Amino acid sequence: MATLRHYISSVYKDCLTSDLRENQIRMLLQPIARIFIFLGALTTGTQVNAVNPRAGARALLLGKTIWVYGGFSTSSTSTLNTAATLDVSVPWSVANPAWTERADDLSVAPFSQLGTMFPTVNQTGFYLSDQSGGFNKTYGMAKFDAVNYKWTTLPVATFSTIPPRS
Numbered sequence: 001m002a003t004l005r006h007y008i009s010s011v012y013k014d015c016l017t018s019d020l021r022e023n024q025i026r027m028l029l030q031p032i033a034r035i036f037i038f039l040g041a042l043t044t045g046t047q048v049n050a051v052n053p054r055a056g057a058r059a060l061l062l063g064k065t066i067w068v069y070g071g072f073s074t075s076s077t078s079t080l081n082t083a084a085t086l087d088v089s090v091p092w093s094v095a096n097p098a099w100t101e102r103a104d105d106l107s108v109a110p111f112s113q114l115g116t117m118f119p120t121v122n123q124t125g126f127y128l129s130d131q132s133g134g135f136n137k138t139y140g141m142a143k144f145d146a147v148n149y150k151w152t153t154l155p156v157a158t159f160s161t162i163p164p165r166s
Contacts, residue, residue, distance in 0.1 A: 054080055056071040056113040058070065063123050065089075067117075068083060069128065081109040081110055081111045084100065104151070105150050108150075110142045126143070127141065141155075141156045
């Protein structure tokens, strides 16, 4: 947090007095600290209490549901194509959150670990992008419709390495 405080201070140094600047920094750091605390609790709860404990997964909040997708099983190190969800609109215990294991549309659902996941603009689903396979990498992109619980595979360019910048 000290480095973040220094950065924010340097950004605001020319436009605010020192008293006002310190107050602005404090106001900016409080929500950031809350986010880090929440993410720490989410990570701990996910790995300990999920129906299928996983590592290397990614998570997002979609509406009022936390989705944790992919990763690999901590018991067998096999890559997963399932999700765990937690509805945060209903009360739940921190000691035992009500995670639900989801295995929707498995014939299309991509196996994924350490990729990227981001919500659709209207918050009705999410996109998933990932790569796997060592030197002969396979790149994949898919969209999940969280209303109908269906996957759609999206076309991607085929290439073996990312071209260098010119």
